[in-house]
Amino acid sequence: MMTQFFQSRLFLLAALVLALIIPWLVYPVLLMKILCFGLFAAAFNLLIGYAGMLSFGHAAFLSTGGYMTGYVMSEYGLTTELGILIGTAASALLGFVFGKLSVKREGIYFAMVTLALAQLVFFLYVQAPFTGGENGLQGIPRGKLFGVVDLSNNMVMYYFVLAVFLAGYWFIHRTIHSPFGHVLKAIRENEPRAISLGYNVRHYKLMVFIISATLSGLAGSTKALVFQLESLTDAHWHMSGEVVLMTLLGGMGTVFGPLVGASVIIGIQNLFSGGELGSYIHIIMGVIFIVCVLLFRNGIVGELNKVLKNNF
Amino acid sequence: MDSFLGINPVALFGQLLVGLINGSFYALLSLGLAIIFGLLRIINFAQGALYMVGAFFAWLGLQHLGINYWLALIVVPVSVGFIGILIERILIRPISNEDHLYGLLLTYGVALVLQGIFTHLFGSSGLPYSIPETLQGGANLGFMYLPTYRAWIIVISLLVCGSTWWVIEKTKLGAYLRAGTENSRILQGFGVNVPLMITLTFGFGVALAGFAGVLAAPIYSVSPDMGANILIVVFAIVVIGGMGSIGGAILTGLLMGIIEGLTKYFYPEASTTVIFLVMVLVLLFKPAGLFGKEL
Numbered sequence: 001m002m003t004q005f006f007q008s009r010l011f012l013l014a015a016l017v018l019a020l021i022i023p024w025l026v027y028p029v030l031l032m033k034i035l036c037f038g039l040f041a042a043a044f045n046l047l048i049g050y051a052g053m054l055s056f057g058h059a060a061f062l063s064t065g066g067y068m069t070g071y072v073m074s075e076y077g078l079t080t081e082l083g084i085l086i087g088t089a090a091s092a093l094l095g096f097v098f099g100k101l102s103v104k105r106e107g108i109y110f111a112m113v114t115l116a117l118a119q120l121v122f123f124l125y126v127q128a129p130f131t132g133g134e135n136g137l138q139g140i141p142r143g144k145l146f147g148v149v150d151l152s153n154n155m156v157m158y159y160f161v162l163a164v165f166l167a168g169y170w171f172i173h174r175t176i177h178s179p180f181g182h183v184l185k186a187i188r189e190n191e192p193r194a195i196s197l198g199y200n201v202r203h204y205k206l207m208v209f210i211i212s213a214t215l216s217g218l219a220g221s222t223k224a225l226v227f228q229l230e231s232l233t234d235a236h237w238h239m240s241g242e243v244v245l246m247t248l249l250g251g252m253g254t255v256f257g258p259l260v261g262a263s264v265i266i267g268i269q270n271l272f273s274g275g276e277l278g279s280y281i282h283i284i285m286g287v288i289f290i291v292c293v294l295l296f297r298n299g300i301v302g303e304l305n306k307v308l309k310n311n312f
Numbered sequence: 313m314d315s316f317l318g319i320n321p322v323a324l325f326g327q328l329l330v331g332l333i334n335g336s337f338y339a340l341l342s343l344g345l346a347i348i349f350g351l352l353r354i355i356n357f358a359q360g361a362l363y364m365v366g367a368f369f370a371w372l373g374l375q376h377l378g379i380n381y382w383l384a385l386i387v388v389p390v391s392v393g394f395i396g397i398l399i400e401r402i403l404i405r406p407i408s409n410e411d412h413l414y415g416l417l418l419t420y421g422v423a424l425v426l427q428g429i430f431t432h433l434f435g436s437s438g439l440p441y442s443i444p445e446t447l448q449g450g451a452n453l454g455f456m457y458l459p460t461y462r463a464w465i466i467v468i469s470l471l472v473c474g475s476t477w478w479v480i481e482k483t484k485l486g487a488y489l490r491a492g493t494e495n496s497r498i499l500q501g502f503g504v505n506v507p508l509m510i511t512l513t514f515g516f517g518v519a520l521a522g523f524a525g526v527l528a529a530p531i532y533s534v535s536p537d538m539g540a541n542i543l544i545v546v547f548a549i550v551v552i553g554g555m556g557s558i559g560g561a562i563l564t565g566l567l568m569g570i571i572e573g574l575t576k577y578f579y580p581e582a583s584t585t586v587i588f589l590v591m592v593l594v595l596l597f598k599p600a601g602l603f604g605k606e607l
Binding site: 054101102104105107108109111112113115116117119120123124126127237241244248279280281282283284285286287288289290292293294297 | 349354355403406407410412413414416417418420421422423424425426427428429431432540544545547548550551581584585588589591592595596599
């Protein structure tokens with residue numbers, strides 16, 4: 001069956017080989033950006049695609065990871081892995097707080113609560129002294145991995161980011177295919193039934209929310225080191241919308257959808273930024289949103305899977 | 313003016329007034345959201361963008377078509393309502409049977425497009441709109457100075473909110489609407505044209521946003537992102553109030569405006585965050601919202 005092709009070892013091996021060679025062909029910073037946002041979107045997809053929870057506040061986790069990592073790396077000159085660990089842990093903590101508050105509400109309310117909480121975080125970061133306000137944090141050192149490997153070279157950094165990405169994706173894969181992941185799908189499909197079967201639904205929702213927030217923080221921490229910059233853009237509600245769009249376009253509930261969606265959106269942004277067409281970018285994003293919802297709800301990977309299933 | 317317990321009454325009442333005005337806008341916008349949500353079960357993310365469009369239409373009308381403020385108060389809500397009707401018919405209707413989260417995503421896309429178009433055309437800096445002559449000036453109330461236009465905003469918003477509440481809760485038309493909110497299929501079974509009612513309801517809810525936009529044009533600068541910023545606050549207000557009642561949406565909006573105004577006086581650093589913090593408290597102690605039905 002062709003559908004199994006995407007999960008086959010051969011395909012994964014080919015993808016891995018491609019990932020290893022590609023920085024010699026394409027500008028590695030662009031690739032790292034795609035990997036970071038691919039991980040971010042995959043973390044978001046864990047919520048919407050597997051637990052049916054639409055968060056509109058994931059910018060808060062991306063930016064918290066970035067700010068915390070950026071701050072400790074700049075102030076204390078830690079090794080890279082410690083910096084990322086601290087940023088990721090901060091996002092996990094924030095995810096716990098957000099989750100405790102938001103899983104009490106469902107559906108549209110959940111989306112509004114997460115959006116409002118993220119806006120609260122945005123305003124805190126506007127005022128907080130450690131974020132650098134409108135200027136953001138600039139010149140964040142990438143540090144040395146385990147105190148040994150210097151990451152200031154973009155090629156070296158690429159392979160590190162690739163490793164982080166793969167670890168994150170592997171973790172998501174394990175989560176989805178664990179008994180925990182199956183309970184999540186049961187909740188998504190029929191919540192009252194899951195409750196009647198004795199599952200503590202809120203507890204499961206909180207857990208998956210924290211996992212998603214943690215991985216989003218990991219993506220944010222890594223991204224801050226890639227660009228050596230963290231700014232309010234990452235905390236803005238536009239960012240929360242962008243990750244929704246990446247996942248929707250790539251395919252909600254598919255394994256590779258978020259990465260594909262992130263690649264396409266970043267590709268488009270890259271095409272338009274800088275040029276005279278820059279002011280069209282939000283219009284284009286909006287149109288993609290509308291077209292996806294109206295005609296294309298399975299996303300690129302979802303549609304591709306359908307075509308392969310029907311024709312082979 | 314004497315101060316009492318270190319409180320400067322002029323400044324305090326000034327901030328209370330600003331709070332009441334913000335509250336009037338919150339009330340108009342959350343009322344529109346609540347009406348739309350009641351029948352369509354979707355949250356209209358474009359509500360803020362259409363409020364912005366209303367303000368721009370007022371500005372454009374004055375600049376290019378000679379439509380003065382008073383005319384704009386009627387023409388703009390009607391035209392924004394018409395845009396809403398088109399959005400409902402062309403975009404929302406086809407997905408009305410899908411998960412309602414898609415409605416949120418769709419209207420988010422609409423909001424991005426509208427905001428993008430106006431940013432592209434007018435840039436992101438604000439445009440001025442002068443207060444109509446009859447509403448310029450103000451009155452000294454002894455304890456504070458009350459600008460006429462600001463008093464006008466509060467009075468007219470309360471009037472519009474109040475009459476909307478009255479129509480929905482006390483008239484036959486409102487009874488249809490409430491019946492549709494409870495169970496639209498049975499209502500349709502009784503021979504009521506529910507699809508038409510949905511379209512008109514969406515148009516009216518959106519027209520409220522356009523109306524608020526015209527009111528806002530003279531006191532806030534007319535800019536493309538004015539809608540998005542206020543909308544997220546309104547979302548928090550919707551969570552605080554709960555979608556349970558029309559009156560609840562209006563009251564919560566006003567109340568949150570006043571709380572914001574008081575915060576601006578007593579602890580200005582928290583004025584941008586206080587409504588979100590109230591939302592956190594409500595979620596902790598009354599998750600269904602102040603006026604919401606228990607889950």
